[in-house]
Amino acid sequence: MKEFIAILKNELIKTIKRPRSFIGFGVVAFICLILQAAFANDGREILSLVTGQLENTLSIEGQVLNGNLICFVLLQTLIIQMPLLVALVTGDLVSGEVATGTMRFLLTRPASRTKVLVAKWLAGMFYTFLLLLFLGVLALFVSRGIFGADDLIHVNSEGLTVIQANDMNWRFAGAFVIAFLSLSVVATLAHFLSTVLDNSITPIVSTMAIVIIFTIIGMFDMPSFNVIQPFLFTTHMISWKDMFEDPVPKQEIINSCIILFAHIVVLLGSSIYIFNRKDINS
């Protein structure tokens, strides 16, 4: 265990100190801040156009444009880019070291290949968690600081949903947990491809290609696609939105979490199997 903690510490240090790791934080900060600035500038005008159409049928009181709504919008916007930012780091964890030759040093030390690989995966999970936490702090707390906290009004396929401001925190916490699980699947997929492939760019590009292909398959309501859609991780990556339904569809969320978790187990298991048999030729 002491040996594993030592190599995990090494992996965390390397992940934190790599310049590439900061790209994700920079992108998240940039998008959050420009969207918050745009909402502060033009948000009320745009919202008044929308709410103006509803004023004949219902009465809206309080601040529609508030921190909770901004966070909800930011999450919807960034959840598309987050897989790329996660893959940018996790897709390079193994193949990057194979390509640069440092993997030779890691694998000629006493720690087993499984320990090295799991330590790298955990470092990837840690990075994913930090990135999401950063997004959470910027999207939720900074938005609330700027725009205040009020009820969340959003539109879904069922119609208009209003969630009370004092009923928000646990929903956001749940949404972030599901988002973390979703991004963990992307991170584990990138880590798996990084184990299979030997250069640092292909696993990142391949991960994004898979996410895009699966997302497109998930978008079409066609019988041949409908058969596989429930098993695609991309179908369940948007389950975080269910946390803002009233009532919350618990069973659907649990099912999604099980499928996402199964993806992680299968992908990580496959990575360990392949990495233990892989010849390090570079």
Next chain:
Amino acid sequence: MTFEYLLCISKWIMSNAIEVKNIKKKFGDFVAVKDLSFEVPAGEIFGFLGPNGSGKSTSLRMMLALISPTDGSIDFFGKPLKKNRSEIMGRIGCIIEKPDFYTYLSAHENLKLFARANGVDYSKEDYTELYELVGLSGREGDKVKTYSHGMKQRLGLAQALLHNPDLIILDEPNTGLDPKGIIELRELLLKLNKEEGKTILFSSHILSEVEALCDSLIVINNGETVAQGRVEDLLSDEDLLVDIEVGNLEKGKVAFENSKWKDLLREQKGNHFRLNLPMDEIPKVNTYLIENGVELVSSSYRKRLEDYFLRITQGK
């Protein structure tokens, strides 16, 4: 001192640090290593030679569990690598191919990573001592991306010695080193071997270094052994390089031109003539030169690994 203790000591002295038995490696249809066997006795400096593409790197990688052999077995310190990888790796320090590091970290940060991976708890003084030993004092705080290849080699050596290994495997450790660095490396390896009893497997294309360092060696080509044994036994009289210095150059030139050894003349620089000669021909050449009025200043010979290597790997 009990009999068992003596037996244990003698076993350790007589034991092999490395035993490679009939290893093979195939990449698809390509056979990189056909059937390689050799032993490295504990406490020796062992040369591992082969031309480019001979299967040398593949063999070293198999020995360090970076790639798995298609067939055969590798034992270290009397234990099979397959079942004791973790324990064995803890006793080996190595540089394979080229020293690659995390370029965005400093040399010191890199070494701290490797120390942690080896379970080594180094004090500041220990690190200072190590930097002095490999000649990196004062530069340890610099990012590795600013290092020259020679400096990376020094850092690679520090990394290999960090955990005080019993066996040191060095693949081309003097590539990129300046002449001073090569001499320092040679002296360091000899010191580690003679004073601390470290076993060293040394692979290099600089054959004069191999000759100066190694007790025994193996030469492989096309994935199989072409020669193996103690250095002095392997180098035959055919590989003698004779240096003759004469006092009067013109007479020397004429004498060699008219001699039966003129085809064996390899080089002439100033008053120095260099020939490849069998041992028993040397006194005959000396006598011939004196009889032909040539002032013989000196005549010396040495066996050359370079010639031997070319002869057995290229048939020259």
